Amino acid sequence: MPEKDFIAISRSVSKGAATLRKAHPELMQAFSGVGKAVYPDGALDNKTKELIALAIGVTVRCDGCVAHHAMACLDKGATREEVVEAIAVAIHMGGGPSMVYGAEALEAYDQHVKDRL
Incomplete structure (x- = not known):
């Protein structure tokens, strides 16, 4: 199976979000508002929340989610x-399909690390 380019996927997600923002600004403003309410430090710090989001992306096998949250994990x-442990929890909760996709999530994180070197 060819390696996915998670850097390109991240860019595509950003481009898609911008397109949606132009097409339906109220929707995207509301969606952004949810993120602003959820991601600030609270009982859980922002990094932990991004690790949770990455794990959820693994369990639902969402390339765009994994690409975005792998980058956000690195940013935080x-x-x-820590990424490996979050993936391990996703595999425990999601079974075999999450194991397969967990390897892709780790690849996404590694690609973002290499992209910053």
Whole structure:
């Protein structure tokens, strides 16, 4: 199976969001508002929330979610080891399909690391 380009997928997600923002600004403003309400530090810090989001992306097998949240995990200072543990929880909850997709999530994180070197 060819390697997915998660950097390109991240860019595509951003482009798609911009297109939706122009087509339905009220919807995208509301969606952005949910993120602004959810992601600030609280009982859980932002990094932990991004690790949770990455794990959910694995369980639902969403390329765009994994690409975006792998980059966000890196932005928030998550280590590769923390990403691996979040993926492990996703695999536990999602079974075999999450195991297959968990490897892709780790590849997404690694691609974002390499892209920043």
